Amino acid sequence: MASSPLLSVPTELLLAVVEAIDDAASLRSFALTCKRARLLAEPVLYRAVLVTTGSQASCLAKALQQQQLPARAELVQVLDLRPEYGRDADVEALTPLIGAMTQLRTLSMESPFANYGYWDSSTIHGRWEALTQGYRALFLDAQCGAGLQKLESLTIHWSGDADRFWLLTEFKPILTLPALQSLTVSCAVLGDDLADALAAFAGTTPLTHLELVECFVSQKALTAVLALPRALRSCHLGIMRYHANPLDDYHQASPEQQLEALRQQRHSLQQLTWFDKAFAYDTDVRRVSTISGRGLHDFTELYTLTLDGASPLLLSTLLSECAPPNLDRLRVIRQDEGTILDHPTDSVAYARIPGIPPPIALHQHLPKLRHLDLVFSPEEHYDIEPLWAKPDRRERVKRLGEDYHARGIHLAIFAANRGSAFPALPVR
Structure with a gap:
């Protein structure tokens, strides 16, 4: 294969050919032919990775641990972890290696039982705890400057180990990742304790898109979180429409309190999606609520507003x-x-x-x-x-x-x- 006419063409042309191949099996076969083919194909093979089973996670972990240059972990730019419930275990085998993905730009993470009611199972508890320990260490290390320093987009659809909801407080460094521009989380609890230590980061983060889907959010937490971005452009406030309050010790932010917290970004907010339990269905919409302060009058950059539920x-x-x-x-x-x-x-x-x-x-x-x-x-x-x-x-x-x-x-x-x-x- 070393004398193949294909490998004799200029590198730029070979790169164009490799980029045009959308079949992973063919790319793997090409990468195994020789060192030059591997160097050309692996950056494409490992650029975007989807993991849906434990066996895939184990195989990927073994491949990333092989000692050869360039390090394969450094080739990963997009990682999508969506393990399916009921499939083989060992999803956690990959977790310790995420921190070595120094070029990672986009990370999506989903609980293997995010939409299944099996949190009370002792087997489930053990699996989820093993995963979250690795995730917790990953984000804590990121706060210390190791890994995830270039992460721009983070999506987390998790659940707790005994409930649908998970505590964002345990993963607080997520909110202050140095390059993070887009953050989406669902079924998270943002309680008062989350606000501790966030004040030092107010107005410093590059976050431009924040999406909270079916989250419990207290007034204090929401105020602290919305104070973090220098200039938030897009916000999706989906706060607890379908479920009861998971924490009796906290009070969920009222619509008026949400609006007041959002005012911190009135200078930059361009798009807003707003969920509200109190639908304006059966009354004259001109008399259903009392507006406090200046409402949205100071949101001079706001050009798109979505009301999910006719607030x-x-x-x-x-x-x-x-x-x-x-x-x-x-x-x-x-x-x-x-x-x-x-x-x-x-x-x-x-x-x-x-x-x-x-x-x-x-x-x-x-x-x-x-x-x-x-x-x-x-x-x-x-x-x-x-x-x-x-x-x-x-x-x-x-x-x-x-x-x-x-x-x-x-x-x-x-x-x-x-x-x-x-x-x-x-x-x-």
Whole structure:
């Protein structure tokens, strides 16, 4: 193979050929032919790695431990750890080697039983504890300057060892990784104790995207976490809609407290997704909540707002002088089957349609709004075809769209199905 015509071509061309091969088995075969082929193929083979079973983790760990240059661990830039429940064990075999992946940019981690109710099993407890010990050491080492120094994106979908929720306090260094720009966590508990020692990092982290999915968050913790980024651009506050409070000792931040904590990023926030348990379904949205302070008026950079659940606080804010002045797109996600579209669409009735802001009010308080998206997303499986089955509904939707269009607002209506898994699939 050393005298093969293929290996006689310039290195740049060989690299282009290797990059174009999307079959891992073929690349492995090529890498085994000679040293030059290995040096060309392995950076592509190890650049992005997906692990779904313990046997894959064990094989990868053995490969990374082989003593040869360049070190294979340093070739990994994307690592996706999503072990399947019920498959072979030994997922933890890979954990000690993550810290040696000095070029790692993106890391995704999922509990092997994140969506299974088996936390009380003693077998499960042992497996999860072995994994979390390794993860805990990994992030503590990162705080000391070893490993993960170039990590830019971190996604964690975990559970606890005896409950659906896990304590972010035990992994506090996650929040202050030196290069981290995007952080997504689900089913995490952010209690008051998390705020300890974070004050020293206020306004210093490069985080631009923060996503909390079905998390318990106290007011003190949320205030401390949102104080960390120098300039947060995107925030997803998905705080405990579907489950009871996992910690009786803490009080979950109220919508008003969440908004107050978020004000720390009003100078830079461009996109906000907001979950709220208190749906504005059965009342006039102009009178459902009292707005404290200036609301979103000082969020001059905010151009996209998604309300998942039609928050009464946020809807009230949008229909007042506290609205964000430069908002371009508003998306309202409702957990129903579109029955509100059966309401008449004359101007008098708009205010009585639960959860749909009247066009004239949006035009008045959101002068730069150009897009309004209504998304009907039932929590249970639902056939979206009936959304358009009624002729009267189609006619009213048409009239509704015409009324918005006359005020310079483009109305789009979507239907989407979402399951009960966490994290939930995003609504497109």
